[in-house]
Amino acid sequence: MNRQSQSAVLFLLGAALLHAGATDLYLRYVKAGLQPLLLAAGVVLIVTALATWWYERRRTKRHHHQAVPQVQAQADDQAPAPAAHSHPEPRVAWLLVLPLLALILVAPPALGSYSATRTGTALQEPLAYPSLPATDPLPLGVVDYAGRAVYDHGRTLAGREVRLTGFVALGHDGTPYLVRMALNCCAADAQPVKIGLSGRIPPVLQPDAWLTVTGVYTPRVARDPVNDGPIPFLQVTQAKPAPTPGDPYDESWNN
Amino acid sequence: MAIAKAAPDDAKAAPDEEGTHPARQDADGDRKAPHTGPDEQDRQDRPGRPGRQVLGAPQAPQGGQAPQGGQGAAGEVASSDRPARLSSPLVLTMLLLLMVLLQSPVRRALSAPVMQSWMTVFVAVVVQALPFLVLGVLLSAAIAVYVPPSFFARALPSRPALAVPVAGLAGAVLPGCECASVPVAGALVRRGVTPAAALAFLLSAPAINPIVLTATAVAFPRDPEMVLARFAASLLAACAMGWLWQRLGRTDWLRLPAHAPHEGETKGAAFWDSVRHDVMHAGGFLVVGAMAAATLKAVAPASWLRTAADNPAVAVLTLAVLAVILSICSEADAFVAASLTQFSLTARLAFLVVGPMIDLKLFAMQAGTFGRGFALRFAPATFALAIASALLTGWVLL
Numbered sequence: 001m002n003r004q005s006q007s008a009v010l011f012l013l014g015a016a017l018l019h020a021g022a023t024d025l026y027l028r029y030v031k032a033g034l035q036p037l038l039l040a041a042g043v044v045l046i047v048t049a050l051a052t053w054w055y056e057r058r059r060t061k062r063h064h065h066q067a068v069p070q071v072q073a074q075a076d077d078q079a080p081a082p083a084a085h086s087h088p089e090p091r092v093a094w095l096l097v098l099p100l101l102a103l104i105l106v107a108p109p110a111l112g113s114y115s116a117t118r119t120g121t122a123l124q125e126p127l128a129y130p131s132l133p134a135t136d137p138l139p140l141g142v143v144d145y146a147g148r149a150v151y152d153h154g155r156t157l158a159g160r161e162v163r164l165t166g167f168v169a170l171g172h173d174g175t176p177y178l179v180r181m182a183l184n185c186c187a188a189d190a191q192p193v194k195i196g197l198s199g200r201i202p203p204v205l206q207p208d209a210w211l212t213v214t215g216v217y218t219p220r221v222a223r224d225p226v227n228d229g230p231i232p233f234l235q236v237t238q239a240k241p242a243p244t245p246g247d248p249y250d251e252s253w254n255n
Numbered sequence: 256m257a258i259a260k261a262a263p264d265d266a267k268a269a270p271d272e273e274g275t276h277p278a279r280q281d282a283d284g285d286r287k288a289p290h291t292g293p294d295e296q297d298r299q300d301r302p303g304r305p306g307r308q309v310l311g312a313p314q315a316p317q318g319g320q321a322p323q324g325g326q327g328a329a330g331e332v333a334s335s336d337r338p339a340r341l342s343s344p345l346v347l348t349m350l351l352l353l354m355v356l357l358q359s360p361v362r363r364a365l366s367a368p369v370m371q372s373w374m375t376v377f378v379a380v381v382v383q384a385l386p387f388l389v390l391g392v393l394l395s396a397a398i399a400v401y402v403p404p405s406f407f408a409r410a411l412p413s414r415p416a417l418a419v420p421v422a423g424l425a426g427a428v429l430p431g432c433e434c435a436s437v438p439v440a441g442a443l444v445r446r447g448v449t450p451a452a453a454l455a456f457l458l459s460a461p462a463i464n465p466i467v468l469t470a471t472a473v474a475f476p477r478d479p480e481m482v483l484a485r486f487a488a489s490l491l492a493a494c495a496m497g498w499l500w501q502r503l504g505r506t507d508w509l510r511l512p513a514h515a516p517h518e519g520e521t522k523g524a525a526f527w528d529s530v531r532h533d534v535m536h537a538g539g540f541l542v543v544g545a546m547a548a549a550t551l552k553a554v555a556p557a558s559w560l561r562t563a564a565d566n567p568a569v570a571v572l573t574l575a576v577l578a579v580i581l582s583i584c585s586e587a588d589a590f591v592a593a594s595l596t597q598f599s600l601t602a603r604l605a606f607l608v609v610g611p612m613i614d615l616k617l618f619a620m621q622a623g624t625f626g627r628g629f630a631l632r633f634a635p636a637t638f639a640l641a642i643a644s645a646l647l648t649g650w651v652l653l
Contacts, residue, residue: 030382041385048531092543110375111376189583
């Protein structure tokens with residue numbers, strides 16, 4: 001790959017990062033806190049591309065200025081000169097085209113039910129149970145609900161109607177789960193937190209479909225077949241489809 | 256649903272943004288035309304390469320698609336520069352065009368859940384690591400161009416045995432994850448720092464910097480000794496590797512790419528050349544590592560872990576191997592370790608010590624920066640020493 005192509009790849013990569021960072025696209029892959037770094041990296045890549053392109057242009061121009069007076073003489077010995085100047089460029093750099101194409105053309109979705117059913121629930125005991133606002137129904141994160149239901153035995157949830165948003169995943173035995181992937185840094189470390197659904201569940205559940213579920217606490221707890229982790233249940237009173245949220249991951253662990 | 260809607264927008268957006276750049280390149284190509292002329296004729300006279308120029312030339316005037324026009328102009332400049340057998344701008348243009356034309360079949364082929372999850376993890380690892388890679392590359396270029404070698408001679412103790420722990424501790428000031436430390440360590444070696452010290456820095460920096468230690472403290476709220484254990488075990492392993500290299504290492508295992516600034520170039524030119532080279536080079540190897548990590552994450556069943564957790568020795572080894580395979584950023588691995596509740600604290604410490612020192616992504620990047628012969632010897636030694644150090648620290652502290 002010569003320097004002009006490298007400059008083009010760098011430019012496209014920088015533009016792709018800027019594009020992902022400026023829209024919600026980056027939230028499918030990394031935590032929200034990385035946005036400024038992504039934008040900065042995009043700018044640096046673009047500046048690198050422009051600098052590469054500019055210095056390369058100057059280099060070839062200088063080369064041509066030297067070359068023009070002796071066009072005839074140089075037909076034979078022009079080849080070795082530039083070869084000595086530019087050492088072989090790394091072939092592995094071609095691979096950088098792959099994430100570029102993946103990001104621009106495919107833009108893969110955030111992790112969904114496939115990863116969720118293959119990975120055990122990552123529920124951890126919360127440090128504290130802050131008191132909840134008095135709104136009814138109470139909007140709550142999937143991770144928050146699961147933590148309170150399992151480790152506080154639903155004390156703060158008693159008598160409350162809660163509203164949760166997550167995507168649907170079906171267990172191997174057909175149990176419907178409402179799942180949110182919790183994220184620390186990037187999708188490579190995303191882990192699911194699952195809640196079992198019981199009560200008035202919609203008759204047809206499509207895996208990966210986003211749902212907003214209203215329901216009440218139930219003491220029932222199951223074990224995740226993958227890692228034996230606790231999966232609390234929610235007694236559903238109402239479920240309706242929801243749009244994919246801007247940030248599909250739960251980032252409450254980052255705060 | 257939302258994906259299908261969002262994706263075409265993405266596809267359109269990038270070429271649009273790119274639009275300004277090729278326009279300038281085109282203008283450049285025009286201005287250069289008088290210079291290019293004589294050279295081109297030279298070329299045509301020489302045997303063996305008649306087809307390429309003819310193929311490459313008509314690209315520029317067409318210029319309907321933004322990338323195509325840009326690459327065409329770039330192709331002219333490049334091909335007049337050296338006798339490329341297969342001009343890379345041309346290949347790049349064809350590749351991009353082909354992918355744009357074939358995007359819907361490609362997307363259909365990738366719609367299986369396994370492939371989607373693979374792609375997501377792959378893109379996530381690359382996107383997450385790129386800012387840190389860029390940071391490391393900028394630092395390494397600054398070291399290589401603006402910091403005189405005499406600075407390191409003065410800053411580090413002259414005896415290598417002492418320089419190793421000093422460099423290891425200095426790793427605490429480089430914030431970020433392991434992708435940043437590889438290019439910086441490469442620049443240090445090129446700047447005349449004794450390799451043993453640079454390697455100690457390479458290994459300790461991603462594990463003991465304040466960001467990573469804070470993340471560890473947050474992830475293990477009930478086991479604050481994990482933070483101390485991680486710091487001690489990582490520093491110990493890094494210094495042990497440094498000393499080991501000093502005793503056994505041979506300089507001919509290190510194959511650093513010749514990187515000397517070209518004669519007559521300004522510092523600015525050398526700086527940006529170094530940034531370009533390192534991003535392309537380390538970035539390529541980052542992609543290799545990301546592909547490996549995504550493959551294993553998407554394919555290997557998680558239920559294996561449960562059986563492994565029962566035996567303490569197997570548990571330590573399993574988590575160490577898992578750290579290598581998963582290639583998680585060192586700022587995030589503490590949270591993953593915290594969620595592996597079925598394993599002992601010592602096993603999880605091994606995960607935290609091994610991960611930032613050696614994983615698939617790092618191995619690929621080290622092989623690219625220091626040479627394959629180096630990486631093949633360095634990686635297993637690091638792996639073994641990191642486990643030993645984690646076991647020792649775990650036995651004392653946990």
